[in-house]
Amino acid sequence: MTNLHDDDELEDDDEPVALPAAGTVLDEIERGMPLLPGQLHVLSEPSPDLLQRILRMWPKLTPERRRDVLAALEHEAAEHSVLDFHRIYLSALRDSDTATRILAVRGLFEEDRPEIMRLLLPMLADDDSTDVRIEVARTLGQFILAMEFGLVAEDDAETLIAGLRDVIDDVEQVDEVRGAVLVALGAASDEATAELISEQYETGSGTMKIAALKAMGRNASDGWLDLLIYHFDDEDPEVRATAAEAAGLLLLDEAVSPLVMLATEDKDNDVQVAAIKALGEIA
The missing domain is CATH 1.25.10 (Leucine-rich Repeat Variant)
Structure with a gap:
């Protein structure tokens, strides 16, 4: 039997964890502290004042740290669709570091x-x-x-x-x-x-x-299928794999038999994987 004390513990477990202030999170980012996923949520939809503080902080971070921050934000946005970090991604589009710019653009994918x-x-x-x-x-x-x-x-x-x-x-x-x-x-x-x-x-x-x-x-367009299947016999395995994946995106039952043959008989592993992936798209 659960006693009263146990009930209190269950209720405490269900209570949401209070998030730190955004300023505290930025201080920890600047000091190189670990990027704790839940804490980054306070940077979603930043106010103008908070965004200005982020802009002032950004050049002080090393390129590696900037990449880590953007990658962590992207991961959190993928896990929690309500989060919106697009203003932070936009602020990094002109970053001097190539990898940082790539991550900034990738963050805007949706x-x-x-x-x-x-x-x-x-x-x-x-x-x-x-x-x-x-x-x-x-x-x-x-x-x-x-x-x-x-x-x-x-x-x-x-x-x-x-x-x-x-x-x-x-x-x-x-x-x-x-x-x-x-x-x-x-x-x-x-x-x-x-x-x-x-x-x-x-x-x-x-x-x-x-x-x-x-x-x-x-x-x-259904009209591309015959041409794509024609390239299932191409001598270049990259062409065969590309044609297989493209055929799968057309979602046509007519592509199933040729793709099964490609998946089971082609000697190139990448082509087989592409054909299996295409069959999964159609299924």
Whole structure:
């Protein structure tokens, strides 16, 4: 039987733990103290005054510490959808450290605010790091998906598509970035995007051809399936794996049998894994 004292203990266990003041958390961050997950919640949706304090603190941190803070915030936001650290991520977009900028962009992956889209677009051309520009392209791909669901205003959608197409058309831009942008844009269902995918598949470099295959999967048009299955026999295992994953994104039953054959008979482990992953998407 539970006595009265035990009941009190149970009630105490159910009480929420009081969070420290935001200023205390910032002091601990600056001093290099361990980043305790629950305590970081007080930095969600910071007030203007708190944001100013974060901005003053940020340059005092080492690059490693800045990365640790952003990674911890991203983890907490993934675990608790109500948390909103986007203002902190935005403040780090121009950080001098490349890895920090990548983490800042990655933290904005779930955002759909048009002002964020407009801040990210210029980074495709302006940022001096290829890796950062690729990460920006991936995040902007989420805005394309939002556009397809009618969640982006028409003028913002036009700005986004025009900006992405400009990067793809820029022959001075490295193909890794152009390819990432093509994949991002691939989710758009308009005819012009389908034509662009076909053009890059037929005339682009090897990198752009791989990107075009990925874009076919994001484009979600049944018409790409035969071409993707054709590449299940390509001599390049990267092409076979890419075609398999793209076919899985189309969610068509017609892809199941060819994917099963690829998963069981291909001699390359990465291709087999890609085929199994694609079958999981369809299932």
